[in-house]
Amino acid sequence: LSIERLTQRYPDGKGREFTVFENASFGIEKGEFVCILGHSGCGKSTIMNILAGLSDPTSGVIKMDGQAISGPSLDRGVVFQNYSLLPWLTALKNVTFGVAARFPDWTKQQVEAHSIAFLDKVGLSGDAIYRKPSQLSGGMRQRVALARSLAPNPRVLLMDEPFSALDALTREQLYGDIQEIFTKRKKTIVLVTHNIREAVCLGDRVVLFSPNPGRVQQVFDVGLPRPRRLNDPSLANLAAEVTEALTSHPAK
Numbered sequence: 001l002s003i004e005r006l007t008q009r010y011p012d013g014k015g016r017e018f019t020v021f022e023n024a025s026f027g028i029e030k031g032e033f034v035c036i037l038g039h040s041g042c043g044k045s046t047i048m049n050i051l052a053g054l055s056d057p058t059s060g061v062i063k064m065d066g067q068a069i070s071g072p073s074l075d076r077g078v079v080f081q082n083y084s085l086l087p088w089l090t091a092l093k094n095v096t097f098g099v100a101a102r103f104p105d106w107t108k109q110q111v112e113a114h115s116i117a118f119l120d121k122v123g124l125s126g127d128a129i130y131r132k133p134s135q136l137s138g139g140m141r142q143r144v145a146l147a148r149s150l151a152p153n154p155r156v157l158l159m160d161e162p163f164s165a166l167d168a169l170t171r172e173q174l175y176g177d178i179q180e181i182f183t184k185r186k187k188t189i190v191l192v193t194h195n196i197r198e199a200v201c202l203g204d205r206v207v208l209f210s211p212n213p214g215r216v217q218q219v220f221d222v223g224l225p226r227p228r229r230l231n232d233p234s235l236a237n238l239a240a241e242v243t244e245a246l247t248s249h250p251a252k
Contacts, residue, residue: 001028001051001156001188006060008046020046021214024060026207031186035199037242038209038217039250044192048160051190052078064156074102077149081161083141085133091144092129095119095151102152118151119144122177139170143177150181159191163198172230175201179227196246200239201228208242210249218245 007022021043028034036044049055050062053072062069064076085094095115103111119129122143133141142162149157163171179202182189193199199206203222210217220242224234 001190002063002066003027003047004061004063006047006050006062007058008043008050009058019213021209024209024214024216026216026219028188028190030188033182033189033191033202033204035191035193035203035206036209037193037196037199037206037246038214039211039246040194042209042211042214044194044209044214045160048078048158048190048192051156052076052158074098074152075155077152077154077157079142079145079149079157079159079162081164083133083145085141085144085148087133090130090132091119091124091136091140092116094133094144095148098148098152115147115151118147121150121181122147123173137170138166139174142166142170142174146174146177150185150187154187156188156190159189161192161194164193164195171198175230176227178202183226196239196242197230197235200224200235200242201230206242208245217249220245 003024003026006024008020009017010020012018024047036047038044050057051069053069053076086097089097092112092115095118096111099111099115100106116129119125124140124143124147128136128140133144136144145162163174166174175198181187191202200222205222206220207216208218208220209215220238222238228235
């Protein structure tokens with residue numbers, strides 16, 4: 001992925017424009033886990049929407065393998081903060097919906113077996129896969145959302161603050177699951193977060209955005225072996241370094 005001189009502006013209702021971010025440029029290598037970190041309002045989620053093909057920038061371009069992204073694609077799976085599951089379908093049906101679209105020649109049995117396997121990979125099995133989202137805990141719903149995004153075998157997984165609404169224990173369990181999936185499947189993953197420890201725990205690199213307007217302030221290479229845990233002293237030291245950089249450019 002190549003993010004090239006990306007700028008996003010919106011009308012402010014007073015005849016002027018509000019600049020969310022401008023001239024943002026950075027690259028993401030195949031099989032790399034990159035976290036985008038910054039204060040609220042620096043444009044992290046807006047960049048994620050452009051990566052997903054859900055919105056267009058004011059100027060600049062995002063390219064995937066040299067081709068400009070111009071709309072949604074099954075090559076890019078998205079995990080949203082609010083789960084975005086179809087409430088009238090079971091956990092399993094939420095996953096099979098995308099798998100059937102990705103593999104139209106598969107039989108119903110193949111689609112279901114494939115979907116069940118991915119639900120199992122993210123730690124959801126048994127009766128839970130036949131429940132609707134309203135019958136599942138927040139952690140279970142996010143596991144369904146993760147399985148739904150991974151099962152169609154996207155080349156890139158985009159995650160927009162997917163753990164922010166979860167309790168600390170559930171978050172740490174999912175950190176372990178994500179690292180295991182990343183290590184085994186070597187997906188290209190882009191995670192937007194405002195949680196510094198989360199970014200350092202999961203990412204190969206952390207792209208730090210400054211606020212008002214958002215610009216790439218600094219890029220940190222993590223370089224710590226996996227699996228990582230939040231209480232690792234080396235992780236805490238790097239998180240402190242990122243915190244210092246973040247607080248040097250406070251939000252206005």
